[in-house]
Amino acid sequence: MNPQDLLYSKEHEWIRIAGDIGTVGITDHAQAELGDVIYVELPEAGARVEAGKALGTIESVKAVSEIFSPVSGEIIEVNKDLTGAPETVNTDPYGKAWLVRIRMDKGPATGLMSADQYNAYTAG
Amino acid sequence: MPVEYSGIAKEHTAVRTAAGLFDVSHMGEFEVTGPHALDLIQFITSNDASHLIDGQAQYSALTTSEGAAVDDLIVYRDAHDRFTLVVNAANIDIDLEWIRTHNAAGAQVEDVSDKTGLLALQGPRAAEILQPLTDVPLSRVSSYHFVSGTVLGVNARVSRTGYTGEDGFELYFPASASEKLWTGILKAGGSAGLLPAGLGARNTLRLEAKLLLYGNDLDRTTTLLEAGLGWIVKVDKGDFIGRDALIKQKAEGLRRKLCGFVMLGRDIARDHYPVYVNGAEVSHVTSGSPSITLKQNIGLTYLPVEHAAPGTKLEVSVRGRACEAEVVRTPFYKRKDS
Numbered sequence: 001m002n003p004q005d006l007l008y009s010k011e012h013e014w015i016r017i018a019g020d021i022g023t024v025g026i027t028d029h030a031q032a033e034l035g036d037v038i039y040v041e042l043p044e045a046g047a048r049v050e051a052g053k054a055l056g057t058i059e060s061v062k063a064v065s066e067i068f069s070p071v072s073g074e075i076i077e078v079n080k081d082l083t084g085a086p087e088t089v090n091t092d093p094y095g096k097a098w099l100v101r102i103r104m105d106k107g108p109a110t111g112l113m114s115a116d117q118y119n120a121y122t123a124g
Numbered sequence: 125m126p127v128e129y130s131g132i133a134k135e136h137t138a139v140r141t142a143a144g145l146f147d148v149s150h151m152g153e154f155e156v157t158g159p160h161a162l163d164l165i166q167f168i169t170s171n172d173a174s175h176l177i178d179g180q181a182q183y184s185a186l187t188t189s190e191g192a193a194v195d196d197l198i199v200y201r202d203a204h205d206r207f208t209l210v211v212n213a214a215n216i217d218i219d220l221e222w223i224r225t226h227n228a229a230g231a232q233v234e235d236v237s238d239k240t241g242l243l244a245l246q247g248p249r250a251a252e253i254l255q256p257l258t259d260v261p262l263s264r265v266s267s268y269h270f271v272s273g274t275v276l277g278v279n280a281r282v283s284r285t286g287y288t289g290e291d292g293f294e295l296y297f298p299a300s301a302s303e304k305l306w307t308g309i310l311k312a313g314g315s316a317g318l319l320p321a322g323l324g325a326r327n328t329l330r331l332e333a334k335l336l337l338y339g340n341d342l343d344r345t346t347t348l349l350e351a352g353l354g355w356i357v358k359v360d361k362g363d364f365i366g367r368d369a370l371i372k373q374k375a376e377g378l379r380r381k382l383c384g385f386v387m388l389g390r391d392i393a394r395d396h397y398p399v400y401v402n403g404a405e406v407s408h409v410t411s412g413s414p415s416i417t418l419k420q421n422i423g424l425t426y427l428p429v430e431h432a433a434p435g436t437k438l439e440v441s442v443r444g445r446a447c448e449a450e451v452v453r454t455p456f457y458k459r460k461d462s
Binding site for chain 1: 127128131132133134136324328390391392394413414416443
């Protein structure tokens with residue numbers, strides 16, 4: 001089930017917001033669609049990301065998929081554990097497989113969904 | 125046929141180590157019959173079907189007058205005046221039109237695709253799973269041979285062929301029995317590690333074994349010689365469509381040929397990515413994927429012959445980044461007992 005304390009994007013990323021820091025990952029729906037994840041390519045800490053723009057890519061056996069940033073800001077931390085264990089994206093998408101932490105620009109994040117809204121979005 | 129059931133990697137590994145079951149009923153089947161059946165097949169295909177005996181199959185291709193491929197296919201000889209051609213699903217209508225247009229020999233050609241079910245049981249444990257379910261003595265069915273019998277009481281052609289690089293069988297039967305055979309075989313093979321397998325694993329398996337995919341690695345712009353299929357070009361058998369062009373190309377020498385490569389870094393070459401040699405774009409990836417068995421990223425591409433030797437360094441453009449690759453001998457994977 002999609003955790004209630006997260007916000008969700010239409011491109012199937014989640015973000016956990018605490019103060020001005022957002023932790024980003026991809027949703028269970030997204031990992032299921034991708035299948036076996038074998039490679040995660042993320043930016044370096046310090047990089048700037050824009051809401052709705054690609055921040056990295058995830059490759060599964062069958063396809064390559066871009067990761068879109070749900071918010072704008074600066075990357076402050078990247079999950080290095082995924083380099084050696086990309087399959088974590090399949091097994092723990094809301095936990096150990098967080099991708100990046102972003103120091104968000106001031107102002108409210110827009111265009112994101114609650115868990116209930118996202119459940120309805122993916123049910124269709 | 126779905127892309128995957130339990131995951132491409134898991135299904136792929138099941139086929140390499142135990143067995144997988146593929147529902148490939150979408151493939152096309154044509155029955156070619158009558159006293160001139162062989163004459164038609166000899167004229168439209170590049171391989172020599174005159175050497176086949178009853179119960180034998182061969183890989184072949186429908187050729188254009190340029191020696192390129194309308195399709196690749198399997199020719200089954202049921203009797204001297206009865207053959208079955210198994211063609212790619214996407215080409216059923218095109219092939220049928222092509223064959224009828226070139227049927228000066230006057231054979232009967234019937235499309236039986238909709239009536240025919242096809243399951244592929246592939247993997248080192250395929251025979252032990254299938255044997256209790258069939259009256260066909262599988263130890264007497266060698267590679268590229270087939271026997272008609274029953275499977276779970278259903279009349280079926282049991283053929284020792286496949287598209288995975290493993291031992292295995294393809295079962296042809298009346299389409300109405302598909303559900304019964306699919307369910308029954310999966311149930312019987314479960315304890316041996318049999319898994320249902322989808323299009324994703326089918327692609328990674330066939331690529332490791334360098335079995336070509338029509339539309340990617342082979343099409344109407346690539347001759348059989350360029351595709352490395354010279355072994356199914358039998359110019360001594362008599363006239364066939366494309367024979368003159370293939371003789372001429374062989375005499376003049378190839379300018380390019382289909383080569384395998386491995387990526388030297390972690391980047392994955394995907395279908396259609398551009399390929400460079402010494403900074404100049406020379407080609408594109410016709411098939412590219414992670415290799416589950418080899419844990420490397422592999423692919424196929426047509427290369428100018430001067431850059432086709434194993435060890436040649438290439439660059440594949442992965443989303444705009446030049447990533448190193450190297451030409452290697454193929455197949456990428458060959459099973460130990462073959």
